[in-house]
Amino acid sequence: MAKTLFDKVWDAHHIAELPGEVSLLHVGRHLMHELTGAAAITQLEQRGLDIRNPDLTFATLDHVISTRPRRTAGDEEWSTVMVNTLREQTARMKIARFDINDGRQGIVHVIGPELGLSLPGLTIVCGDSHTCTHGAFGAIAWGIGSSELVHVLATQTIRQARPKTMRIHFKGTLRAGVNAKDMILHAIGVLGASAGTGYAVEFAGAPIRQLGMEGRMTVCNLSIELGAKIGMIASDDVTFEYLRGREFAPQGEQFERAVAIWKQLASGDDAVFDKEIEIDVDNIKPQVTWGTSPEQVASIDATVPDPSLETNAVRRSQLMSALAYMQLQPGQRIDQIRIDHVFIGSCTNGRLSDLQAAAAVVKGRHIALNVTGWVVPGSLTVKLQAENEGLDQVFLAAGFEWREPGCSMCVGANGDLVPSGQRCVSTSNRNFVGRQGPGAMTHLASPVVAAASAIAGTIAYPEMIGYSS
Amino acid sequence: MKPFTLVEGYAAPIMQDNIDTDVIVRIERIAKLKRGQFAPWAFEALRYLPDGSEDPNFLLNRDPFRNAQILIAGANFGCGSSREMAVWSIQEFGIRCIVAQSFGDIFYGNCLQNGVLPIRLERDQINVLTKGALTGTTVRVDLRICKIWTAATGPIEFAIPDTQREALLSGLDEVAQTLNMTASIDQFQQEDRRGRPWVYAAVDAAMKTPDVAQRLKVKSTVELESDV
Numbered sequence: 001m002a003k004t005l006f007d008k009v010w011d012a013h014h015i016a017e018l019p020g021e022v023s024l025l026h027v028g029r030h031l032m033h034e035l036t037g038a039a040a041i042t043q044l045e046q047r048g049l050d051i052r053n054p055d056l057t058f059a060t061l062d063h064v065i066s067t068r069p070r071r072t073a074g075d076e077e078w079s080t081v082m083v084n085t086l087r088e089q090t091a092r093m094k095i096a097r098f099d100i101n102d103g104r105q106g107i108v109h110v111i112g113p114e115l116g117l118s119l120p121g122l123t124i125v126c127g128d129s130h131t132c133t134h135g136a137f138g139a140i141a142w143g144i145g146s147s148e149l150v151h152v153l154a155t156q157t158i159r160q161a162r163p164k165t166m167r168i169h170f171k172g173t174l175r176a177g178v179n180a181k182d183m184i185l186h187a188i189g190v191l192g193a194s195a196g197t198g199y200a201v202e203f204a205g206a207p208i209r210q211l212g213m214e215g216r217m218t219v220c221n222l223s224i225e226l227g228a229k230i231g232m233i234a235s236d237d238v239t240f241e242y243l244r245g246r247e248f249a250p251q252g253e254q255f256e257r258a259v260a261i262w263k264q265l266a267s268g269d270d271a272v273f274d275k276e277i278e279i280d281v282d283n284i285k286p287q288v289t290w291g292t293s294p295e296q297v298a299s300i301d302a303t304v305p306d307p308s309l310e311t312n313a314v315r316r317s318q319l320m321s322a323l324a325y326m327q328l329q330p331g332q333r334i335d336q337i338r339i340d341h342v343f344i345g346s347c348t349n350g351r352l353s354d355l356q357a358a359a360a361v362v363k364g365r366h367i368a369l370n371v372t373g374w375v376v377p378g379s380l381t382v383k384l385q386a387e388n389e390g391l392d393q394v395f396l397a398a399g400f401e402w403r404e405p406g407c408s409m410c411v412g413a414n415g416d417l418v419p420s421g422q423r424c425v426s427t428s429n430r431n432f433v434g435r436q437g438p439g440a441m442t443h444l445a446s447p448v449v450a451a452a453s454a455i456a457g458t459i460a461y462p463e464m465i466g467y468s469s
Numbered sequence: 470m471k472p473f474t475l476v477e478g479y480a481a482p483i484m485q486d487n488i489d490t491d492v493i494v495r496i497e498r499i500a501k502l503k504r505g506q507f508a509p510w511a512f513e514a515l516r517y518l519p520d521g522s523e524d525p526n527f528l529l530n531r532d533p534f535r536n537a538q539i540l541i542a543g544a545n546f547g548c549g550s551s552r553e554m555a556v557w558s559i560q561e562f563g564i565r566c567i568v569a570q571s572f573g574d575i576f577y578g579n580c581l582q583n584g585v586l587p588i589r590l591e592r593d594q595i596n597v598l599t600k601g602a603l604t605g606t607t608v609r610v611d612l613r614i615c616k617i618w619t620a621a622t623g624p625i626e627f628a629i630p631d632t633q634r635e636a637l638l639s640g641l642d643e644v645a646q647t648l649n650m651t652a653s654i655d656q657f658q659q660e661d662r663r664g665r666p667w668v669y670a671a672v673d674a675a676m677k678t679p680d681v682a683q684r685l686k687v688k689s690t691v692e693l694e695s696d697v
Contacts (some may be wrong), residue, residue, distance in 0.1 A: 015657045020632030129551040145553035147582035157649045194545035229574040250667035293487045413496045432491040435516045
């Protein structure tokens with residue numbers, strides 16, 4: 001029986017079988033950031049342990065670093081201390097760090113791929129749940145906790161129970177203006193936020209193959225919002241061409257040798273998954289969340305659901321508390337909801353193609369008077385490339401703020417918050433209660449919807465402001 | 470890690486699905502506080518009113534549940550962010566065991582790393598436990614025999630993989646255990662390095678003095694999505 005992509009990569013990193021079907025796996029890339037990384041290194045040192053493989057460990061600054069122009073560290077004393085602690089630790093331990101002064105700083109899930117660190121067939125871990133993003137390259141990549149961080153630093157391995165495998169097969173043709181974010185939000189809406197719990201998910205099908213690497217990263221990024229800590233897409237020519245020539249990808253003859261191996265990693269034709277699911281994305285509309293879980297999502301031209309129609313008591317009470325938090329009424333049209341903020345950025349949608357798509361919608365228009373719009377590029381590389389194309393000028397002319405790279409308003413760890421009681425259309429990944437700040441209300445959407453909403457002052461798709469997708 | 474064998478105490482049901490780790494502990498707490506300081510901030514978004522006072526409607530603010538050692542929840546408890554401080558905050562509040570229909574995968578692993586016992590039960594079993602717990606009777610969890618019960622329910626069996634059970638019972642130090650396997654790790658890396666040298670080569674490039682201008686010339690990441 002042929003193996004799945006997941007099985008092949010897992011088996012290639014298996015060092016030892018531990019009792020109870022737990023594997024000791026080798027970690028090919030350990031990516032670090034200041035929020036969980038600095039404390040883990042401190043704990044490692046307090047235990048008197050050494051880092052085993054600084055050569056397989058890579059760090060950047062994204063969670064608490066300032067996104068203001070001319071920033072050097074955090075906006076406050078505590079965040080500056082955290083940023084500088086990781087700087088000092090990585091310098092001392094000879095861990096490569098991508099920082100402001102070398103032009104490579106950015107969100108860890110943006111810089112890993114763009115620097116060519118995230119490669120097919122690797123195991124990649126990071127103390128952040130959106131590490132599943134790197135699965136877009138055909139790697140097994142997942143987020144880990146603080147204790148596991150120390151284990152990886154000390155041993156370059158991790159203990160893992162083998163998850164079950166699931167394949168989500170997308171089918172159909174996307175309409176113009178509908179993109180990777182809509183595909184995966186739609187899937188989460190259909191399947192629910194815990195459908196992937198306990199599984200490593202492989203995304204497949206023609207709509208996936210037709211995506212560029214950045215779209216594939218958006219899909220894999222939201223695996224965790226489906227409940228799956230691992231999401232993967234088999235590598236193909238799109239992947240190889242993306243990686244060719246990247247700074248830390250294999251070069252020359254080594255690259256060709258690597259590609260030959262990577263081509264063997266796709267799931268075999270008769271590979272068996274524990275679960276197979278088909279998701280039809282034919283003609284779906286742009287997707288927007290209306291509640292406080294990513295599964296509470298609908299087409300942008302739909303209405304807010306009515307809890308009184310829900311027969312299950314637990315679900316009804318959850319619906320009611322979601323609508324109460326979101327200050328929405330049953331039956332209200334989603335594309336008429338007034339908004340206060342727009343955030344374009346994050347490890348979900350902070351890459352160049354996201355900014356290009358949003359800028360195309362914004363160009364020649366101005367954001368609504370009552371709206372605050374932020375664009376936060378995913379990395380310094382993205383920012384420089386966008387500026388080379390003049391995208392910063394498009395956003396600035398439209399009234400957006402053009403900020404420095406980081407996680408920013410997706411998670412608010414650095415103090416970039418949506419004020420309490422205000423409503424934000426966000427290209428990020430979580431609409432949880434208080435995610436963007438206590439009392440802040442989040443609607444997840446794609447970059448083009450976020451851009452159109454900023455112009456309209458309500459949740460809107462591009463056609464509503466006269467843009468033709 | 471503190472070993473887990475037997476816990477008997479009050480059990481607080483918080484019967485919502487999809488309680489995420491952002492709700493369990495807010496990002497600014499994990500950014501600014503250290504381990505041992507999280508107890509007041511567990512479930513902050515549910516526990517306090519906007520003026521900062523306790524919400525009397527939230528169960529953990531009521532006696533005897535403010536002294537609960539067991540938490541009972543719905544499906545997908547602890548979904549979302551990987552922040553281990555979610556477990557720390559619950560643990561520092563006094564909880565030793567969480568019973569739920571299902572758990573976020575990363576949160577489940579983080580529980581095991583901290584000696585907090587995560588128990589998966591079917592919804593009808595959870596409903597039975599909840600009914601008992603809400604009367605203020607104590608719930609008993611014995612990991613040695615994998616059973617949980619109240620006087621009213623009688624024992625309910627739960628399943629947990631052997632390795633994880635052993636680790637919890639003994640308070641195993643995984644790092645120390647794995648360091649004993651260093652020879653196997655060395656051998657894996659030697660063989661892997663021969664087959665996939667590029668996995669181990671990145672750092673040589675990473676430690677070089679970077680040249681931003683040169684890097685931008687190397688590769689344009691301009692890549693229009695085919696469907697936009």
